[in-house]
Amino acid sequence: xxxxxxxxxxxxxxxxxxxxxxxxxxxxxxxxxxxxxxxxxxxxxxxxxxxxxxxxxxxxxxxxxxxxxxxxxxxxxxxxxxxxxxxxxxxxxxxxxxxxxxxxxxxxxxxxxxxxxxxxxxxxxxxxxxxxxxxxxxxxxxxxxxxxxxxxxxxxxxxxxxxxxxxxxxxxxxxxxxxxxxxxxxxxxxxxxxxxxxxxxxxxxxxxxxxxxxxxxxxxxxxxxxxxxxxxxxxxxxxxxxxxxxxxxxxxxxxxxxxxxxxxxxxxxxxxxxxxxxxxxxxxxxxxxxxxxxxxxxxxxxxxxxxxxxxxxxxxxxxxxxxxxxxxxxxxxxxxxxxxxxxxxxxxxxxxxxxxxxxxxxxxxxxxxxxxxxxxxxxxxxxxxxxxxxxx
Amino acid sequence: xxxxxxxxxxxxxxxxxxxxxxxxxxxxxxxxxxxxxxxxxxxxxxxxxxxxxxxxxxxxxxxxxxxxxxxxxxxxxxxxxxxxxxxxxxxxxxxxxxxxxxxxxxxxxxxxxxxxxxxxxxxxxxxxxxxxxxxxxxxxxxxxxxxxxxxxxxxxxxxxxxxxxxxxxxxxxxxxxxxxxxxxxxxxxxxxxxxxxxxxxxxxxxxxxxxxxxxxxxxxxxxxxxxxxxxxxxxxxxxxxxxxxxxxxxxxxxxxxxxxxxxxxxxxxxxxxxxxxxxxxxxxxxxxxxxxxxxxxxxxxxxxxxxxxxxxxxxxxxxxxxxxxxxxxxxxxxxxxxxxxxxxxxxxxxxxxxxxxxxxxxxxxxxxxxxxxx
Numbered sequence: 001x002x003x004x005x006x007x008x009x010x011x012x013x014x015x016x017x018x019x020x021x022x023x024x025x026x027x028x029x030x031x032x033x034x035x036x037x038x039x040x041x042x043x044x045x046x047x048x049x050x051x052x053x054x055x056x057x058x059x060x061x062x063x064x065x066x067x068x069x070x071x072x073x074x075x076x077x078x079x080x081x082x083x084x085x086x087x088x089x090x091x092x093x094x095x096x097x098x099x100x101x102x103x104x105x106x107x108x109x110x111x112x113x114x115x116x117x118x119x120x121x122x123x124x125x126x127x128x129x130x131x132x133x134x135x136x137x138x139x140x141x142x143x144x145x146x147x148x149x150x151x152x153x154x155x156x157x158x159x160x161x162x163x164x165x166x167x168x169x170x171x172x173x174x175x176x177x178x179x180x181x182x183x184x185x186x187x188x189x190x191x192x193x194x195x196x197x198x199x200x201x202x203x204x205x206x207x208x209x210x211x212x213x214x215x216x217x218x219x220x221x222x223x224x225x226x227x228x229x230x231x232x233x234x235x236x237x238x239x240x241x242x243x244x245x246x247x248x249x250x251x252x253x254x255x256x257x258x259x260x261x262x263x264x265x266x267x268x269x270x271x272x273x274x275x276x277x278x279x280x281x282x283x284x285x286x287x288x289x290x291x292x293x294x295x296x297x298x299x300x301x302x303x304x305x306x307x308x309x310x311x312x313x314x315x316x317x318x319x320x321x322x323x324x325x326x327x328x329x330x331x332x333x334x335x336x337x338x339x340x341x342x343x344x345x346x347x348x349x350x351x352x353x354x355x356x357x358x359x360x361x362x363x364x365x366x367x368x369x370x371x372x373x374x375x376x377x378x379x380x381x382x383x384x385x386x387x388x389x390x391x392x
Numbered sequence: 393x394x395x396x397x398x399x400x401x402x403x404x405x406x407x408x409x410x411x412x413x414x415x416x417x418x419x420x421x422x423x424x425x426x427x428x429x430x431x432x433x434x435x436x437x438x439x440x441x442x443x444x445x446x447x448x449x450x451x452x453x454x455x456x457x458x459x460x461x462x463x464x465x466x467x468x469x470x471x472x473x474x475x476x477x478x479x480x481x482x483x484x485x486x487x488x489x490x491x492x493x494x495x496x497x498x499x500x501x502x503x504x505x506x507x508x509x510x511x512x513x514x515x516x517x518x519x520x521x522x523x524x525x526x527x528x529x530x531x532x533x534x535x536x537x538x539x540x541x542x543x544x545x546x547x548x549x550x551x552x553x554x555x556x557x558x559x560x561x562x563x564x565x566x567x568x569x570x571x572x573x574x575x576x577x578x579x580x581x582x583x584x585x586x587x588x589x590x591x592x593x594x595x596x597x598x599x600x601x602x603x604x605x606x607x608x609x610x611x612x613x614x615x616x617x618x619x620x621x622x623x624x625x626x627x628x629x630x631x632x633x634x635x636x637x638x639x640x641x642x643x644x645x646x647x648x649x650x651x652x653x654x655x656x657x658x659x660x661x662x663x664x665x666x667x668x669x670x671x672x673x674x675x676x677x678x679x680x681x682x683x684x685x686x687x688x689x690x691x692x693x694x695x696x697x698x699x700x701x702x703x704x705x706x707x708x709x710x711x712x713x714x715x716x717x718x719x720x721x722x723x724x725x726x727x728x729x730x731x732x733x734x735x736x737x738x739x740x741x742x743x744x745x746x747x748x749x750x751x752x753x754x755x756x757x758x759x760x761x762x763x764x765x766x
Binding site for chain 1: 393394395396397398401461644648651652659660662663664665667668669671672673675676679680681683684686687689690705708709753754757758760761763764
């Protein structure tokens, strides 16, 4: 058991660090949940891609570096330590791309991955519907067979990034089959948000920023080339990569480690050393960030040794969502009267990063399958407890 | 990087599991709590044969160590089976004496460590920061005491009240975080106790506590004693963290089995969501505590300068998780879990006791802040 990087991996870390030091914008872009901020983040994606750092685990032919999961963790540590911007292309890179690698055609990969990596195409996710949140299998939007493709009808909601993004991916009920379980007969489709028949209605998150949107789909045509995997088997495509959303790739340890480092620095600069209750909380979240980092190393090592993920992503999701909230809640408490300032306030400390991060973190326990659902998964699949949602 | 146990380490843990299951450990724990040490000492000799005590001892003194990763594996198993006795303390004394040997004082190591490996000597200690009580002094061959200078001597005699504050003031300096103010340290001194005061009960009946009686001083330079004691404190906290992880695991496993079998309102208790969620949180807590324990092992093995902070993070977290597991286990067992006759009690008390052993959660959190030293 060791935590030593090989000389090659150390060189990779040094290369990433040097590049980031030279390229990370000295003034952080505005929130990516605003139109101006979105454009600034898209420009940053182009810079990252030009340096071939936008998708380090992808094969080189698509603009990646063909590096391992462990090296990606190392890159993420450097990325966040350098204070680099949040990734506006995360839905595409972290959620759609793994599905394309696992289930897409070569034509789809060649056509869709490079513009995803460069920020030319920013993707929104279109999973949830008004009646289908964590219970994704109950969704009602349909895909109806049409010459050369499908017609999408229905409504999606809570679509992250959709207010300003270019394209979306989601699941649609395509094969009516009343005798089968609800997750059968679903099709995984990709469509442009400016296609005829698509209406995008931005939704304000808690602080009013349009972080997501409702999508109304009225006979939106999707050619066969934009169906991912086998029609009717979309559930399998989505679930084979659902672990990515809950697991490491969406919320890398580097992100929390950098926040923990900033929190500890803030505490050293500002806190009353006699306030041991606050010190306890700061130390507690710092330790949790370290635990998450080490856990990531363990997962990377296990996968590299040929192991497979089971229900770990569910535990992972419980852990990072609560860690993210605790980090930001502690920071706002540390900031005292400055803690309530919105990220748009001129006086907001650190350009409003803590306030914006706090608002973002509040959603963590809700999305990617609520934490209650994750606890059910851990209880049933890891601990082997009986199924059932009985009250009590 | 290969942050994984290798096949041999996994096999070692499984072998210990099998041995401790077959040995009827709960019976030995209960006897130990009554002061009947026979079955526990038999278990002790088997652990020595399995190589457990050699892991903390360098080869020069008959051991195979120090091997912190293997220690983590072994001590997690000791916790899982609630093995009684000064297992952590013996390893900590081995660390103390090994460091003194490294500093040019090999006498005590040569005298004690080969006997430790052979399972013939049980050792215990008190350190500044660990509280005034030596665990299981009544069954130990050597009781070591590190004390911060002469001024505290009178106050720390057997059975004496060290001022009545219960805050063990003399014990801060070696373990304080940067922000815990402490009196300027006096050169520490090492004693071999001449005996101990009356045995005091613990919330874990199998932990028998006593204050050492000041005995003869081992005249060693203060700097060497300080460094050795700090290392011993780290090792004690580390072994304690691994043990706590095993305690938490045992509590979870037993509770999962219980709620799967016990029915109420016509269905297994384990089908109720409120029950499932507490157990899922326990499992998640253990999942993320283990890498901290293993991370501390790697740091100790490398002699990394940040090892003390890694150990502190592991100790605070593993003991928190074990204690939360104990509360969950008790709640989900209901009244049966509250009875001494039921074996769950062997772990519930231990989870509480380990939390404050070798320093409080707040002490370790303060130390862990050094994970993010500028």
